[in-house]
Amino acid sequence: MSATARRVWAQTRFETVAVLRNGEQLVLMILLPVIALVVLATTDLVPLPEPRADAALGGALAMAVASSFTSQAIAVAFDRRWGVLRMLATTPLGPRGLLAGKLGAVLLVLGVQVLTLLGVALAVGWRPGGVTAAQVGGGLLLMVLGTGVFVAFALLLGGTLRPEAVLAIANLLFVLMVVGGGLLLPLDTLPAPLAAVAAYLPPGALGEALRTLCTVGQVDLLAAGVLAAWAVAGGLLATRSFRWDA
Amino acid sequence: MPNWFPASKANLTWRGSLPPPRVPSGAPAGAVYPGRVPTDSPALLVADLRKRYGDRDVVAGLSLRAERGELTAVLGPNGAGKTTTIECCEGLRRPDGGRVEVLGLDRALPESAAELRHRVGVMLQEGGLPLSPRAVDVLEHVARLHDRPGASGPLLERLGLTTVARTRVRHLSGGQRQRLALACAIVGEPELVFLDEPTAGLDPQARLAVWDLIRSLREAGTSIVLTTHLMTEAEDLADRVVVVDRGSVVASGTPDELRGTPHVRVVVPPGATDAAVAADLLSALAAHPRLVTALEGGDVLVRDRDGGDLDTADLALVASALTRAGHRAAQVALARPTLEDAFLALTGRELRTEAA
Numbered sequence A: 001m002s003a004t005a006r007r008v009w010a011q012t013r014f015e016t017v018a019v020l021r022n023g024e025q026l027v028l029m030i031l032l033p034v035i036a037l038v039v040l041a042t043t044d045l046v047p048l049p050e051p052r053a054d055a056a057l058g059g060a061l062a063m064a065v066a067s068s069f070t071s072q073a074i075a076v077a078f079d080r081r082w083g084v085l086r087m088l089a090t091t092p093l094g095p096r097g098l099l100a101g102k103l104g105a106v107l108l109v110l111g112v113q114v115l116t117l118l119g120v121a122l123a124v125g126w127r128p129g130g131v132t133a134a135q136v137g138g139g140l141l142l143m144v145l146g147t148g149v150f151v152a153f154a155l156l157l158g159g160t161l162r163p164e165a166v167l168a169i170a171n172l173l174f175v176l177m178v179v180g181g182g183l184l185l186p187l188d189t190l191p192a193p194l195a196a197v198a199a200y201l202p203p204g205a206l207g208e209a210l211r212t213l214c215t216v217g218q219v220d221l222l223a224a225g226v227l228a229a230w231a232v233a234g235g236l237l238a239t240r241s242f243r244w245d246a
Numbered sequence B: 001m002p003n004w005f006p007a008s009k010a011n012l013t014w015r016g017s018l019p020p021p022r023v024p025s026g027a028p029a030g031a032v033y034p035g036r037v038p039t040d041s042p043a044l045l046v047a048d049l050r051k052r053y054g055d056r057d058v059v060a061g062l063s064l065r066a067e068r069g070e071l072t073a074v075l076g077p078n079g080a081g082k083t084t085t086i087e088c089c090e091g092l093r094r095p096d097g098g099r100v101e102v103l104g105l106d107r108a109l110p111e112s113a114a115e116l117r118h119r120v121g122v123m124l125q126e127g128g129l130p131l132s133p134r135a136v137d138v139l140e141h142v143a144r145l146h147d148r149p150g151a152s153g154p155l156l157e158r159l160g161l162t163t164v165a166r167t168r169v170r171h172l173s174g175g176q177r178q179r180l181a182l183a184c185a186i187v188g189e190p191e192l193v194f195l196d197e198p199t200a201g202l203d204p205q206a207r208l209a210v211w212d213l214i215r216s217l218r219e220a221g222t223s224i225v226l227t228t229h230l231m232t233e234a235e236d237l238a239d240r241v242v243v244v245d246r247g248s249v250v251a252s253g254t255p256d257e258l259r260g261t262p263h264v265r266v267v268v269p270p271g272a273t274d275a276a277v278a279a280d281l282l283s284a285l286a287a288h289p290r291l292v293t294a295l296e297g298g299d300v301l302v303r304d305r306d307g308g309d310l311d312t313a314d315l316a317l318v319a320s321a322l323t324r325a326g327h328r329a330a331q332v333a334l335a336r337p338t339l340e341d342a343f344l345a346l347t348g349r350e351l352r353t354e355a356a
Helices: A003-020 A023-042 A052-082 A084-089 A094-123 A133-158 A163-180 A192-198 A202-215 A221-241 B007-011 B082-090 B110-119 B135-144 B152-158 B174-186 B204-219 B231-237 B255-259 B274-284 B312-324 B339-347
Strands: B044-053 B056-066 B071-075 B097-102 B120-123 B192-196 B223-228 B240-245 B248-253 B263-267 B291-296 B299-304 B331-335
Touching: A003 A023, A003 A094, A003 B135, A023 A052, A023 A094, A052 A084, A052 A094, A052 A133, A052 A163, A052 A202, A084 A094, A094 A133, A094 B110, A133 A163, A133 A202, A133 A221, A192 A202, A202 A221, B044 B082, B056 B071, B056 B082, B056 B097, B056 B240, B056 B248, B071 B082, B071 B231, B082 B097, B082 B192, B082 B223, B110 B120, B120 B174, B135 B152, B135 B174, B152 B174, B174 B192, B174 B204, B204 B223, B204 B231, B223 B231, B231 B339, B240 B255, B240 B339, B248 B255, B248 B339, B255 B339, B263 B312, B274 B291, B274 B299, B274 B312, B291 B312, B299 B312, B312 B331
Parallel strands: B071 B223, B071 B240, B120 B192, B192 B223
Antiparallel strands: B044 B056, B044 B097, B240 B248, B263 B299, B263 B331, B291 B299
16 A cells, blocks of 8 residues: 555545544444335335335435535535634645545445345345346445435535534535435426426435436436536535635 | 654655655756755755735735754744745745755645655644544554654653543643644654744643653754744753744744843833933943944843943943933833843734734
């Protein structure tokens, strides 16, 4: 492993441990998606395509991916305030290594989230028989694209506003995405005008694509394209606007 | 107490992970290229540095030089431009003009920035510590980012942090966080370290521990540039002091040079004015033309015209002259100016409210 890769891995590990030891982050990133999965799979509170456990798993996975938005936006905002980003940027890790380490941590935590949700899904009736390698690859592609979108917008929000404002906005947006953005609940449960718009926004595109993958087994390429476009747009905006100090 | 600092540090000239780049053939003498480390270059060279925020010149043509192996203190009132200057040197801010060379490398070149991250330690004014992890985890993480870090345990012990090593940073006191930030700045064993107000908010015991550590660093050959408000810190630690005000250097030199020479201070008695006492004193001392008077803060100072030291014989002369001039109630004392005297004389006594 090169010295640069070793440093990025050290940062990835440090940030991953910090997330997994933080109670609030665990609630947001693990517990809430698990609760959502169990409730959706075992009750008929919300109409879902059959099999329910499969559709619920798709929504819960999308919710887990989107939780990186709120988690990273808040973490980045407070790290800016306390000068953590600037301090680490002056070490041999450098600004790029720091960002790479953060992204690595998000993906590592996503791995923990996915494994946890798959385990819980098995317990509530999901059966993975017949899942193909292409479907697994498609799922990974959608989740990585979703992570790219949500981390880019997390950096945009956390890298430009005061931490108190970020705290409020990031939590509010997460609730809106879950309840009315097509993330957890199918778009056809939303009012038609809202559903039409939400299909082209990151939460709706990701949620619907993962539900389709889990229930029908098809990769929604249009949704993947929508996510890729938002990832590029968010990345460019974040690059232009991000401030290292508060 | 373990010897945390290697004695051989002063001999190091190359500490980067990259091989030294080739210097182009035909390069002009004295030219600076990334990776080339002229051993005769100063630790820090700042020339005509400019930085503007909005319509305000925070740094206005500032120039300074810090030698290798020395501790250079940058003194200045609030809003003088100290932190902005240091942050330009650290690579955290992009100057609007001027030139910064750090360890012989042009700070503006991207290749230099990458190299300097290996060789320069930085302690930010705000500390820069993540709050959730434990103190020892933060320090060990920062150590892991360096190629040849020092040991964390002895450093924590040296800074009196062993008992709180397993405490989360958010639960440390302000002084403990300050010391942990210092540890993070030096755990990579840098050739040059920037310390932005390293003892702000520390109690006297913690301050002495930090000063001891800074002295050890300097004795091991590390170049140090620190900003401070504390005159005692600059007097006790610094080889050279740079006084900054309104974005530029107003004086620089060794603490002794800045302090000036011993003089006689006359406290003006009630009912008299400083100007009248000074005039009377000058007449009474007419036989001693080497002695001159000046007004300072309502007192009268008597100094040697050529900048020489005054002694107790001169004190007796001044006391006698005051008696002859009819100012028997005046108090006289032989005084050696402090750095604070010099600082106030250079930067004025009015309160500053702006911040840079």
